[in-house]
Amino acid sequence: MFICMMFFAEEVSVQQEAVHLRNRVIEIIEIENGYTQQAKSKVNDLIISSKRDVIINVSKNGLLEYGDKVIIEVAIYYNRRLPFKPTGDLVKYSVLGEYYNINGY
Secondary structure: OHHHHHHHHHHHHHHHHHHHHHHHHHHHHHHHOEEOHHHHHHHHHHHHHOOOEEEEEEOOOEEOOOOOEEEEEEEEEEEEEEOOEEEEEEEEEEEEEEEEOOOOO
16 A cells, blocks of 8 residues: 555645645736736746646636636646556646636726
């Protein structure tokens, strides 16, 4: 059990990072009232600060109208290394999120 925890602890960390990034992107979209240029620059700062390969896809760009739905996908690519496989595997962790604009501006 302990050996499995040693090998997969970093994978749990990657999964949690994906969830955290998704929540941060949703928060930025809510604050900026959409995926505007300012929001894109804040999201790019999040991607740059990560030490892994991160791809963030947002379904709608620009300001949001009341009731608009935005789908966010955060994908993190991670090189899984196991002791019996020295080359490792490239693994993609993907997390989806939705944001509904309920702010009436």
